[in-house]
Amino acid sequence: MSRYISLVVLVLCVASSYAMKVVDIDTICKHEEVNTSLCITLLKSKQGADLLILAQYTIDVLYTEVNNTVTLINTLIHQYYKDLEAKSHYIKCVNLFGEPNGAAGDIKRIESTMKDGDYGGMNEKVLSILIDYDSCINGEYPTDTPYPDKSLLPKYAKVVHDVAFILFVISDYLIGNV
Ligand SMILES: *[C@@H]1O[C@H](CO)[C@@H](O)[C@H](O)[C@H]1NC(C)=O
Ligand SMILES: *[C@@H]1O[C@H](CO)[C@@H](O)[C@H](O)[C@H]1NC(C)=O
Numbered sequence: 001m002s003r004y005i006s007l008v009v010l011v012l013c014v015a016s017s018y019a020m021k022v023v024d025i026d027t028i029c030k031h032e033e034v035n036t037s038l039c040i041t042l043l044k045s046k047q048g049a050d051l052l053i054l055a056q057y058t059i060d061v062l063y064t065e066v067n068n069t070v071t072l073i074n075t076l077i078h079q080y081y082k083d084l085e086a087k088s089h090y091i092k093c094v095n096l097f098g099e100p101n102g103a104a105g106d107i108k109r110i111e112s113t114m115k116d117g118d119y120g121g122m123n124e125k126v127l128s129i130l131i132d133y134d135s136c137i138n139g140e141y142p143t144d145t146p147y148p149d150k151s152l153l154p155k156y157a158k159v160v161h162d163v164a165f166i167l168f169v170i171s172d173y174l175i176g177n178v
Contacts, residue, residue, distance in 0.1 A: 021051045023173050028054075031169045035162040042166065052114070055170045059111060062129075062163045066103045069156045073097060076151055089147040093136040093157075103129045103160065110167070119174040126168045133161040 025047050029039035042061060046054050073094045080086035099105045106125045113121035137157055138146050 021173070022048060023051055023054075023170075028166065028169050028173070034165055034169055038159075038162050039166050042163070051170060051174055055114060055167065055174065058163060058167045058170060059107060059114075062160065062167060063104075063107050065156070065160045065163055066097055066107060066129075069153070069160055070094060070098045070104060072152060072156050076153065085147075089149070090153075093153065096132040096136045097157075097160070103132050103164075106132070114171075114174075119171055123168065123171040123175060126164055126171055129164040130161060130168065133157055133164070 025040065025043045028034070029036045029043065042058070043054060046057055049057075073090050077087060077090045077094065080090060094102075096102045097104060099108075106129050110122050110125045113119070113125060137149075137154055138144070
């Protein structure tokens with residue numbers, strides 16, 4: 001009997017290509033482009049957890065932040081319906097943060113690539129969120145003049161950016177690049 005059990009254990013180990021990986025929270029949070037204080041506040045309760053647990057937790061937080069941002073932008077679109085320049089800025093941003101092509105859609109693709117073990121694909125989708133942030137706040141092209149936004153959007157969007165950047169670093173560790 002016992003030799004069959006060890007055979008099953010062996011098969012299970014071979015079938016799962018992902019070996020548990022723990023990276024110190026401080027190492028992730030001290031990355032030069034990471035918002036260290038936000039990162040430590042976010043991840044400290046998960047110290048010692050497997051990278052995939054950290055990633056899933058960060059994805060959940062990112063989802064909430066993106067959702068809050070989309071809700072805010074929808075409010076702004078209604079509030080500024082008479083100001084065409086503002087309105088077109090917020091409509092552009094809602095597409096960049098919402099579904100299906102913006103950040104909210106990317107989060108779903110991040111989750112599915114992660115579940116498939118495609119960490120390179122996951123990394124690319126996280127990068128698209130960072131690019132979406134930049135296109136909304138700074139403009140799509142380096143020659144664009146950023147919209148002088150006095151609303152809360154730049155602040156909300158910055159949190160999305162900062163959380164996404166933490167996920168970007170985590171996905172680098174999952175790939176094994178660092
Ligand atoms: C880090 O994030 C916090 C919370 O969102 C924010 O108040 C702070 O300005 C951020 N720091 C930097 C350097 O961006
Ligand atoms: C996103 O936010 C809205 C408004 O707060 C809420 O009704 C909705 O349930 C949220 N969506 C998810 C999937 O959490």
